[in-house]
Each structure stands twice: as C-alpha cells, then as structure tokens.
Amino acid sequence: MVTAGAFDGERPLHPAGAKVLLAAFEQGWAGPNGLSDASAKARQLLNAAREEIGAGLGVSGTEVEFWGEPALVSPIAIMGAPNFSVGKFVAGATERQEILAVGAKSRAMVTIPVSAHGLLDRDQLLEEVESTSVVAIQSANGETGVRQELSDLSGLVGGLSAHLHLDFAASGPLMKLPSYWSTADFPAKSWNGPAGLGIMLINKDRRWANPLAAATSGSTLRSPGSFSLPLVLAAAASLTGWLDDATRESERIRGLITLMRAVIKQTITDVDLAGSGAVNESLPHILSASMLNISGEQLVNALAQEGFAVASGSACVASAIEPSHVLKAMGLLTHGNLRISLLHGVQESEVKRFLALLPGIVERLRLDAGA
Amino acid sequence: MREREMSNESERELELDCMGALCPAPIIQLGKAVKTLSVGETILLKADDPATESDIAAWARLTGNSVAPISKHVYRVTKK
Numbered sequence: 282m283v284t285a286g287a288f289d290g291e292r293p294l295h296p297a298g299a300k301v302l303l304a305a306f307e308q309g310w311a312g313p314n315g316l317s318d319a320s321a322k323a324r325q326l327l328n329a330a331r332e333e334i335g336a337g338l339g340v341s342g343t344e345v346e347f348w349g350e351p352a353l354v355s356p357i358a359i360m361g362a363p364n365f366s367v368g369k370f371v372a373g374a375t376e377r378q379e380i381l382a383v384g385a386k387s388r389a390m391v392t393i394p395v396s397a398h399g400l401l402d403r404d405q406l407l408e409e410v411e412s413t414s415v416v417a418i419q420s421a422n423g424e425t426g427v428r429q430e431l432s433d434l435s436g437l438v439g440g441l442s443a444h445l446h447l448d449f450a451a452s453g454p455l456m457k458l459p460s461y462w463s464t465a466d467f468p469a470k471s472w473n474g475p476a477g478l479g480i481m482l483i484n485k486d487r488r489w490a491n492p493l494a495a496a497t498s499g500s501t502l503r504s505p506g507s508f509s510l511p512l513v514l515a516a517a518a519s520l521t522g523w524l525d526d527a528t529r530e531s532e533r534i535r536g537l538i539t540l541m542r543a544v545i546k547q548t549i550t551d552v553d554l555a556g557s558g559a560v561n562e563s564l565p566h567i568l569s570a571s572m573l574n575i576s577g578e579q580l581v582n583a584l585a586q587e588g589f590a591v592a593s594g595s596a597c598v599a600s601a602i603e604p605s606h607v608l609k610a611m612g613l614l615t616h617g618n619l620r621i622s623l624l625h626g627v628q629e630s631e632v633k634r635f636l637a638l639l640p641g642i643v644e645r646l647r648l649d650a651g652a
Numbered sequence: 653m654r655e656r657e658m659s660n661e662s663e664r665e666l667e668l669d670c671m672g673a674l675c676p677a678p679i680i681q682l683g684k685a686v687k688t689l690s691v692g693e694t695i696l697l698k699a700d701d702p703a704t705e706s707d708i709a710a711w712a713r714l715t716g717n718s719v720a721p722i723s724k725h726v727y728r729v730t731k732k
Contacts, residue, residue: 551714551715553710553714571710573679573683573711573714573715574676574679574680574683575676576675576676595675595703603702603703604675604702604703604706604707608706609706612706612709612710612713613710614707614710614711614714615675615703615706615707615710616675616676616679616703616707617676650676650680651680651684652680652683652684
C-alpha cells in the first residue's frame, strides 16, 4: 500500500483489519440473531468484537452499538436524548455540519462561540446549559486539529446532569472519554478501521432511546442492526492494531507537525495557522494553514502535481460554495487554506520535501494572481 | 476601480466594485488597490462573495489595515 504524500486525511484500512476482513466474510456471513450454527458463530464473533472495541475505547461491551451509516450516529444519538424535544440543543460553533444540522429539529438551538484558537467559550457554555439541555461537543476538530478541554467542559455539563454527546470523529481513541458523558460517536475510520461503520457509545448510567426505534424493528432496539458483521470484525482488529501504532507514532508525528508549523511560519508571509499548536490544545497529526491571496483549489492542484494529496477548507475549491464554518468561527482566513493530516508511518523525508516545495508554490501562485 | 468625491468632505475616496467576483479575487483586488493609497486614505469595497465577509477581517489583521462594515456587502478600508 503506497501512502507517500497522502496528507489529506484519507485513511487506508489498517493491515490488521485487512487481514481479518476476508476471513470474516467467510465466517461471519450469517445474521447473528438466527438459530442456525452459522448464526451462533456470527453471534459469538460479534460479541467478541463488541468486547474488544469496548475495551479499546474504555467502556463495557454493553455500551457499544454498531450503525451501518456513520454520518447518522451523532444526529441519532442527540435526538435520542430524553429531553431533546423539550430542552435547548447546545452545540459548539465548530461542530461538524451534520451535528449543527440537528438544530433545525430541536425546540431551540444555541451555538457556543470559540476563541481565536478554537476553544469553546466555557463561560457561555455554563450560562446556556440547563438540566434539560442536550449538549454536543467535539473532542477535537477535524479541520484544524484543535482539541477541547473535555474533562473541564464535561464537568460543567455534568454538574447540571444535562445530556452530553461527544463527537470523537476527528480524534478517535487518541482522546479518552471523560468521567461524565451520555453518548459518543466513534466512526471506525477514526482508527483506520473500515469505512461504512459507525459506532455509538451509550453510557449505561444515562437514559437514551433510539428515536427511529418505531421505524426500524420494534420498541426496544438501540440500533437497527443493519451493519456489516465483517466490517465490525475488521474494525475490532484495526482498533487493537492502531492503538499499538499510536503508542509508538503519536509523539513522532507531533514532532513533524510542530516542525511544519515552524517552517511555514518562518518561510511564508501572511499566513494564518489554526490553533495554538500546544500539546493540550491540538491533535498530534493535523495542521491547518491559510495563505493570503491564493486560491485553495490552485494550491491543492499545485501540490498534487508534486505528488502530495492535501485537503482544503476554502470556499474557493470546486466542491464548496460557502467558506468553512470552522475557519470562519475562529476568525481565520478562509481562502488559500491547506489542511494536512499525517498518517502513522509517514516519513520525515516526505515532510521535508513538502516543506521545501511549499514556499515556492505559494510565491508562484501569488505572483500569478497579481498579488 | 473608480474615484468618487465624498459628499460631505473634500477628501476623495476610491471605490472598488467586486460584486460577482469569487473568492479570493475580492481580497486580492483590495490588496492591490490599497498599495496605491497613502496612509490614512480609504477605499470603499463592494463584494458579495460569501467568503469576503470573514476574510476581510482576517486580511486587515494580517496586513495591519482597518476595516469597517458600512452596509451589506460594503466595507470601508483605511490604509494604516
């Protein structure tokens, strides 16, 4: 598998997951709820995977539910909170769009602003949250890598016993669940697991009901069960392998991101680096930089010609019309944006080649634009 | 870009019409226009690209100039 220059956040399936995937299709083909021997085998495999994933995420297996559509996990977890139809929905300004979109279904929504470094305004959170509120907070942001102070924020929400939904899509298990939480979203992709598998955690001490239960299979099911068992097995194997890798790789990768921040700041003028970059305020592997007077699309294309795949949160890319709500909420430049996400195994030489090329590319694009 | 006479003052003010121009063109055009000004002179920017509203504040912070919103899609920029 070639991942050189893959800095865009796309994650290949972890080798440990890939190894079990084919065998899983052979052994785990039956539905786990039937009475046949094949179903019994499937049930056994599912229960083992549930326990393995629970252990990896720091919860009991009974708190783990699988969903076949990862993008629905957070919206459903939020709408299943006991007070969703009567209380305020409170969410951070930099949450993912599918979470902010839930506001349209709520009785009332309050958006909590973030600081220039992307940290949630804890005073305003405290002011807005009531015991009947449903609160959504991300562990970290996938565009900027800014991580929230979860233990502090969860303590504020917990003090009022409000429903707290935590979105771990960006950090995955790099960040741990705090002591207070109600539901959580961990897509399997967040640890190089397979795409197409969402994982919802439901705290056994909190009340929650599937808002789609009547529309799926009855009254008490916490998920429709419409997931692929082989993907669950691959996710469990990937998680165990990824956690081992993360122990070795996280600090090395943080060093590379720190180097990138320093070199970009030193070699490129008029650049907005997102977040403080401090260890307790950032994920180790993500960097976002916005460069004045260049188009994000041209920057992405120019880097692609040099063999680097990067992402951009700019409005001036073909796929976007509106500027990134995350960069906007932080007051950062929304054009000329470059989003880098480094994978485990990234080579220092790739990063250094990238850093050697970037200033010249930016200068050329600025000249071409007449800036 | 054109110059217009301020209605109640004798100063002259440049007007930069970037209506319909897409990101990042309005900010690039603004930067070029501001280079032609002396310190304290102003320019009136008209731009309706959705990114301009947030980008113009970031541009001012990065370049050390100042911006005041006048009305929807209209900004007065002062060279510092």
